[in-house]
Every structure is written in C-alpha cells, then in structure tokens.
Amino acid sequence: MNHRFEIHPGGQRVSYSSRKSAEDYERQISEQGKLGMSFAQKPDICQTIFRKFFTTFQQAASIFQSSNSPSGLNVSVTLSPEMPGWNNVIEGLPSEVKLHDHSGPRYLVAKTDATNLQLLDPTTLEPLASASYKALDSRLDGQLSASHSCWDKETNEFYNFSCKFGGRFPTYKVFRIKGDGSVDIIARIEDAPLSYLHSLAMTSK
Numbered sequence: 001m002n003h004r005f006e007i008h009p010g011g012q013r014v015s016y017s018s019r020k021s022a023e024d025y026e027r028q029i030s031e032q033g034k035l036g037m038s039f040a041q042k043p044d045i046c047q048t049i050f051r052k053f054f055t056t057f058q059q060a061a062s063i064f065q066s067s068n069s070p071s072g073l074n075v076s077v078t079l080s081p082e083m084p085g086w087n088n089v090i091e092g093l094p095s096e097v098k099l100h101d102h103s104g105p106r107y108l109v110a111k112t113d114a115t116n117l118q119l120l121d122p123t124t125l126e127p128l129a130s131a132s133y134k135a136l137d138s139r140l141d142g143q144l145s146a147s148h149s150c151w152d153k154e155t156n157e158f159y160n161f162s163c164k165f166g167g168r169f170p171t172y173k174v175f176r177i178k179g180d181g182s183v184d185i186i187a188r189i190e191d192a193p194l195s196y197l198h199s200l201a202m203t204s205k
C-alpha cells in the first residue's frame with residue numbers, strides 16, 4: 001500500500017489518498033495459497049531472528065518469478081520522485097500508459113532491498129510498470145540493492161549498489177545514475193562477504 005499526502009498551497013489543507021501496489025501479486029498468493037518461496041512455509045526460529053533477511057530474500061527471489069504485470073511484485077519500501085535512468089523503460093511502455101503531465105514529478109519509482117523496481121503514477125499511485133535495475137542498465141545484474149538509496153539534489157545523481165550472489169564472495173557494484181540516464185559503475189567489490197544493506201547515506205565530503 002502506498003500513501004499520498006498532498007499539501008496544498010498555503011499549507012492550510014492536506015489531501016490524503018492510498019492505493020494498493022501489488023494486487024496481482026496478492027492474487028497470485030491467494031490462488032496458490034502460499035508465498036512464492038519455501039522459506040516462509042516452515043516455522044523456524046531463524047525466521048524470527050533473521051526475519052528481515054528472509055523478507056529481503058523472498059523479495060529478491062521474486063525476481064525469478066516472471067511477472068509482466070505492473071502490480072505483480074511487492075516493491076513498496078521507499079519512493080523516489082522522477083528517479084533518473086528510466087527513459088528506455090518509459091519509451092517501451094504500452095501506448096495506453098500515459099505519464100503524468102501536470103506540474104510536479106512525472107512519475108514515482110518504488111524501491112525495495114531486492115533489485116525490483118516499480119513505476120507509479122504520482123497522482124493516482126497506479127502501478128504503471130514493474131522493472132529492475134537491470135532493465136535500466138544490463139550491468140546492474142545483482143539480486144540486492146538498498147531500499148534507501150542516495151540522491152544528490154545538486155547534480156540530480158542517484159546512487160545505490162547492486163549485489164550479485166555467486167562464488168565465494170558476491171559481487172558488489174556501487175553505481176551512479178546521472179540526470180541524463182547514463183550509468184557509471186563507480187566501484188566493484190569482489191572480496192567482501194554477503195551483507196544485508198538496507199540504507200545508504202551520503203555527505204558532501
């Protein structure tokens with residue numbers, strides 16, 4: 001569920017609305033009677049201790065469930081207005097999908113600790129497309145990224161990492177998406193253990 005508060009000019013009135021973002025995913029769970037992963041099916045003390053990890057892992061695993069539906073994935077942890085890098089995905093949207101053309105952001109992007117992303121209408125909160133960082137740039141091929149990425153408002157650059165499982169150590173790629181949509185891999189780390197990184201922070205120095 002995404003929630004929207006609109007503070008009107010003058011600050012005297014606030015409108016509220018909300019909308020479900022994963023109705024097709026809900027429907028799939030309802031029809032199958034279970035989540036897509038086996039982790040959640042057996043009571044296990046580890047599920048309590050490592051609850052956050054398993055939640056993330058389930059979300060990461062949901063990448064492998066192919067869903068062409070905009071609401072086929074559960075993504076809503078954080079929202080980014082007009083996150084750069086979406087030009088190709090937006091150009092490939094079906095012709096009936098129209099982006100917001102009023103004042104304010106044209107779109108929102110919902111993010112999570114898995115690499116899944118979701119494009120939302122900023123006014124109605126309707127899911128418009130499901131995608132992943134890999135759809136923005138094929139080098140961003142990991143299963144995990146931080147829900148709380150960083151945005152440099154002075155340069156309109158978006159920062160996050162992509163972590164790909166496999167081998168003795170995973171491969172971390174720290175990346176930047178510039179305002180024009182181009183992607184730089186700033187660092188590649190191949191000798192660090194697998195970690196759960198939910199949030200990134202950034203300073204000016």
Ligand SMILES: [Fe+2]
Pocket residue numbers: 147148198199
């Ligand atoms: Fe958080």
